[in-house]
Amino acid sequence: MRTAGQSRLSLASVALGVVLLVAGSYWGLARAPPEIFMGDVQRIMYVHVPTAWNAMLALVFAFVCALMFLFTNDWKWDNRLEAAIEMGVVLSILLCTQGAIWAKPTWGVWWDWDPRLTTTAVQVFAFGGILALRAFAADPMKRAVWSAVACIVAFADVPIVYFSVKWWNSLHQAQSTPDTVSSAFHWPLRINAIGILFLWTGLVALRARLGALRLRGELAPPDGGPPLVTR
Amino acid sequence: MNALVAALRKDLLLQWRGRAQAVAIFAFGAATLLLFSFAVGPDSRALRQHAAGFLWLGLLLASTLSLAESFDLEVEEQALEGLLLLPASPRALYYGKALANWALLALLGVALFPVMVVLYDASTPQLAGLLGIVLLGTAGLSAPGTLYAAMTAQTRSRQTLLPLLLFPLVVPVLLASVQATSLLILGDPMGQARSWATLLFLFDVIHWSLGGLLFGQVVED
Numbered sequence: 001m002r003t004a005g006q007s008r009l010s011l012a013s014v015a016l017g018v019v020l021l022v023a024g025s026y027w028g029l030a031r032a033p034p035e036i037f038m039g040d041v042q043r044i045m046y047v048h049v050p051t052a053w054n055a056m057l058a059l060v061f062a063f064v065c066a067l068m069f070l071f072t073n074d075w076k077w078d079n080r081l082e083a084a085i086e087m088g089v090v091l092s093i094l095l096c097t098q099g100a101i102w103a104k105p106t107w108g109v110w111w112d113w114d115p116r117l118t119t120t121a122v123q124v125f126a127f128g129g130i131l132a133l134r135a136f137a138a139d140p141m142k143r144a145v146w147s148a149v150a151c152i153v154a155f156a157d158v159p160i161v162y163f164s165v166k167w168w169n170s171l172h173q174a175q176s177t178p179d180t181v182s183s184a185f186h187w188p189l190r191i192n193a194i195g196i197l198f199l200w201t202g203l204v205a206l207r208a209r210l211g212a213l214r215l216r217g218e219l220a221p222p223d224g225g226p227p228l229v230t231r
Numbered sequence: 232m233n234a235l236v237a238a239l240r241k242d243l244l245l246q247w248r249g250r251a252q253a254v255a256i257f258a259f260g261a262a263t264l265l266l267f268s269f270a271v272g273p274d275s276r277a278l279r280q281h282a283a284g285f286l287w288l289g290l291l292l293a294s295t296l297s298l299a300e301s302f303d304l305e306v307e308e309q310a311l312e313g314l315l316l317l318p319a320s321p322r323a324l325y326y327g328k329a330l331a332n333w334a335l336l337a338l339l340g341v342a343l344f345p346v347m348v349v350l351y352d353a354s355t356p357q358l359a360g361l362l363g364i365v366l367l368g369t370a371g372l373s374a375p376g377t378l379y380a381a382m383t384a385q386t387r388s389r390q391t392l393l394p395l396l397l398f399p400l401v402v403p404v405l406l407a408s409v410q411a412t413s414l415l416i417l418g419d420p421m422g423q424a425r426s427w428a429t430l431l432f433l434f435d436v437i438h439w440s441l442g443g444l445l446f447g448q449v450v451e452d
Contacts, residue, residue, distance in 0.1 A: 070448060125399035132395055136386040146382045149445045150396065153375060156441060157400050160434055164403035167430070168410065 010205035017199025024050075024191030032188055041105045045185070048098040050193035054200055055091035055120070058084050059127065061204075063155040066148035075215060076208070078144035081151060082134065083207035085127050087200050092124045115166040122161045126154040140218055234319035238327025245304060246335055252300060257339060260293035261346045268350060275352060282353030283412035287405055290340050291372065295394045297339070298376040301332055302384035315450060325446035329377040329439070336369035355415045360424065364415070367431040368408035374438040375400050381449050407431045 028046030035042035062084035069077035099117050100110045111117070130150045137143035246253065267285040271277050305311040314324055344361070348354045355361055376397055383392040411427035 122399045122402050125395075129392075129396040129399060133382065133386070133392055136388050136392055137382075138387070142382075142385065145448050149449055150379070150382070152445065153378065153438075153441055154400065156437060157403070160403045160430075160437065164406045164430055167426075168406050 007206070007209060010202045010209070013198045013202030013205070015202075017195045017197070017202060020191050020195030020198060022195075024188045024195055027191065028185075028188035032185055035185075038106055041102065044098055044102045046188045046192050048095070048102060049189055050196050051091055051095045051098060052116075053193055054196045055088055055095050055123075057197070058088040058091055058200055058204070059123070059155065059158075062088055062127070062151055066151040066155075069144060069148045070152075075144070076212065078148070079208040079211035079215065080204065081144075081148060082131075082211050083204040085130055085147070085151065086207065087204050089124055089127050089131065091196075091200070092120050092127070095120050096124065113165070113169045115162050115169070118165045119158065119162045123154075123158060126157065127151070130154065140215060234317075234323035235326050238319065238324050239330050240327075242301070242327050242331030243334065246301075246331055249300075249304075253297070253335060253339075256293050256297050256300075257342050259296060260289045260339060260343050263289040263292055264343065264346050264350055278351040279353045280417070282347050282351035283416055284409045285351070286340075286343060286347045286412060287368065287409045289343060290336070290369070291398070291401065291405060293339060293343075294336050294369075294372045294376060295397060297335055298332055298373070298380045298397075299384065299389060299393050301328060301377070302380040303389075306384045311450060321447040321450050322443050324450075325377065325381075325443055329373050329442060332377050333370050333373035336373055337366055340365035340369055353416045357415050361412065361415050364408055364411045364424070364428060364431070367428060367435060368404055368411075370435045371404035371408075371431055371438065372397075372401055374435065374442045378442045378446060378449065381446065403434050404431065407434070 025046060028043055032043070032046075034040050035045075062081055065077045065081035065084055068074070069081060096117065099120070103112060103117075104110050130147050133150060134143050134147050137146060264285055267281075267288070268278055271281065302311075305314070315321065341362070344365070376393075379396045379400075380393055383389045383396065386392060407427040407430045411424045411431070414424040414427070
């Protein structure tokens with residue numbers, strides 16, 4: 001069980017993330033120059049692109065947690081897995097929403113069947129389905145193993161979805177990396193990316209702690225004796 | 232290997248004894264094909280255009296029924312626990328079940344094809360190619376479907392969970408099978424059907440391996 005000190009560290013990480021996000025967004029909205037073709041609309045890039053990076057990172061972390069749980073059977077990886085999948089799904093939903101808001105004024109439509117947009121939507125359902133599976137599995141051990149297995153399968157599937165949709169249809173602008181973006185836009189992008197990273201790692205750590213406490217409650221014998229699982 | 236053959240025999244025998252179920256699932260698939268045409272309207276050109284999509288959606292919807300059914304039998308009366316006590320690896324049980332499910336789904340695809348031809352006037356001279364796509368596509372439904380059915384059969388609300396987990400996963404199967412079937416029906420001047428078949432094959436290889444690797448974790452305590 002983690003200590004209160006670690007909990008404070010997570011809270012500090014969340015706070016730092018919020019501060020960075022506010023600073024980066026201020027820079028992006030007020031200080032950075034408007035983009036030459038899209039004008040002010042393009043400023044959504046300062047949250048959209050960092051969200052995309054972090055959504056991917058959260059799901060990669062979920063995949064690592066799934067592997068670690070299957071190899072070690074340590075409950076802490078199950079708690080982290082649950083938290084990371086939730087975060088990955090939330091960030092992917094945010095990503096789709098921001099994408100739609102950006103697409104309407106620039107492409108003229110809310111939605112387009114472009115590979116990245118479609119893959120993100122599929123990701124939401126694939127990993128959201130795992131959360132549903134967790135909700136309906138009563139036995140904690142089975143729930144943990146199943147969600148780790150489902151997470152590995154879903155993660156392996158994401159690239160195949162991406163390539164199949166890419167063959168099927170394409171329109172999205174080239175991926176934004178520091179190389180494709182003018183240097184005037186770099187700093188707000190980087191600050192926001194790091195801000196979101198701190199925010200989600202802090203939240204995932206807190207959520208994992210909550211998961212651990214819930215699990216302890218679930219595994220505790222009804223007479224209030226010591227928990228059956230100590231780790 | 233012997234264990235795999237025994238498991239496959241057991242599952243094929245189960246499906247043969249429960250063939251009324253297979254007929255009911257075929258009727259369900261045929262009914263969905265009929266219903267799709269109501270959604271589009273009696274426009275024979277549009278129907279022919281989308282025939283491949285309807286065929287694969289019908290097959291996908293019907294597959295959730297047959298996949299779920301294949302594990303419901305094992306969960307009843309704790310049959311699965313009995314199977315795991317046998318000196319056979321869970322991998323053999325998985326591949327036996329997945330192969331039997333594949334056979335049933337491929338048969339379903341072959342049986343739904345004439346229904347599609349009659350309803351949508353969407354025939355193709357390349358029957359061998361079509362059979363290949365049906366085999367590759369249903370293999371892609373069966374491998375992850377069998378793995379997930381093993382989990383969802385043991386939960387409450389299994390009817391909802393299996394499609395919820397399976398549908399996003401098999402998006403590439405649906406896309407590739409529909410594209411390839413469509414090309415076979417409507418003409419394939421650029422020879423693209425082959426690359427879609429390759430994608431299906433790749434998906435099958437990945438998911439048949441993953442399923443075998445992970446199934447043991449899913450069923451063992």
